[in-house]
Amino acid sequence: MALGFIGTGEITKAVVIGLSTVAGDKPDIILSPRNGQIAGELAARFANVTVAASNQAVIDAADMLFLALRPLGAGEILKTLTFRAGQHVVSFMATYDVAAIRALVAPADTVTLVTPLPAVAFHGGPTPIYPPDDEIVAMFSPLGTAVAVETPEEYQALCVATSTLAGAFAYYETIADWLEAKNVPADKARAFSGAVFYALAATAKNAPHLNFSELTLESATKGGTNEQVVKLLKERGVYNALNDGMDAIWERFENAKK
Ligand SMILES: NC(=O)c1ccc[n+]([C@@H]2O[C@H](COP(=O)([O-])OP(=O)(O)OC[C@H]3O[C@@H](n4cnc5c(N)ncnc54)[C@H](OP(=O)(O)O)[C@@H]3O)[C@@H](O)[C@H]2O)c1
Numbered sequence: 001m002a003l004g005f006i007g008t009g010e011i012t013k014a015v016v017i018g019l020s021t022v023a024g025d026k027p028d029i030i031l032s033p034r035n036g037q038i039a040g041e042l043a044a045r046f047a048n049v050t051v052a053a054s055n056q057a058v059i060d061a062a063d064m065l066f067l068a069l070r071p072l073g074a075g076e077i078l079k080t081l082t083f084r085a086g087q088h089v090v091s092f093m094a095t096y097d098v099a100a101i102r103a104l105v106a107p108a109d110t111v112t113l114v115t116p117l118p119a120v121a122f123h124g125g126p127t128p129i130y131p132p133d134d135e136i137v138a139m140f141s142p143l144g145t146a147v148a149v150e151t152p153e154e155y156q157a158l159c160v161a162t163s164t165l166a167g168a169f170a171y172y173e174t175i176a177d178w179l180e181a182k183n184v185p186a187d188k189a190r191a192f193s194g195a196v197f198y199a200l201a202a203t204a205k206n207a208p209h210l211n212f213s214e215l216t217l218e219s220a221t222k223g224g225t226n227e228q229v230v231k232l233l234k235e236r237g238v239y240n241a242l243n244d245g246m247d248a249i250w251e252r253f254e255n256a257k258k
Helices: 010-020 036-045 055-061 074-079 098-105 118-122 134-143 152-181 186-206 212-219 225-235 238-257
Strands: 002-006 028-031 049-051 064-067 088-091 110-114 125-130 144-148
Touching (some): 010 028, 010 036, 010 134, 028 036, 074 098, 088 098, 134 144, 152 186, 186 212, 225 238
Parallel strands (some): 064 088
Antiparallel strands (some): 110 125
């Protein structure tokens, strides 16, 4: 089966690298010519990747199409293209719901919404999928963790949760900066704060039976330093602010639909 990508930017690059480096057979991938530099680099790097002459040539040659255009103006671009019945269209564009994509790609009949994160390139990306589709789950599972959900609301909630990544990095930046302020050299502060980040991720991954509340309790020895810091963060409203941030992004998504 040939996979076609319309819009060869950062997320297409990550997905194509991920799909082209899985174990076993690699899918045939056809890229739209824009962005020329990224498309050219991917085709030069992977034998299973080619660049088509136009967006329409991608659609004509592929069975499954991935839409990875910037949301603004994507509708106008897609209206100029002709899809065919039997094609499966996968949209990465978060602000378009299934009905909106379906209207743009008819008579293509199957539409799936997917929000991969750049970490799919090294097979470490969590990927929300809606509606559940066995083929798409099988494709994205080797690229990290595919999470297929049953309702548009659940999908939107997962997409909102992906807005917290920069905030999480900034948390570890604060630790590294604090270490530097205490005269720990910058490279050691970066290495140490990063190692704490990786250790926590590995701890959570290795204990899927524990929820985050249990992991928090396990890390906060009674009367200990972790308990003191988490109590202060709660009192100062750090986690309420994170919640408010996600509520604000939910509202932004709702307003984008109007
Ligand atoms: N980046 C992420 O982490 C991520 C994750 C999940 C979903 N998404 C969604 O995926 C979509 C793409 O995001 P992105 O970060 O990959 O954006 P991006 O890097 O800006 O890529 C968009 C690509 O579309 C190309 N393009 C512009 N006009 C085109 C046309 N008429 N025909 C074909 N291609 C055209 C652009 O080429 P030029 O460079 O030449 O303008 C660019 O390479 C967005 O809707 C975004 O919300 C992104």
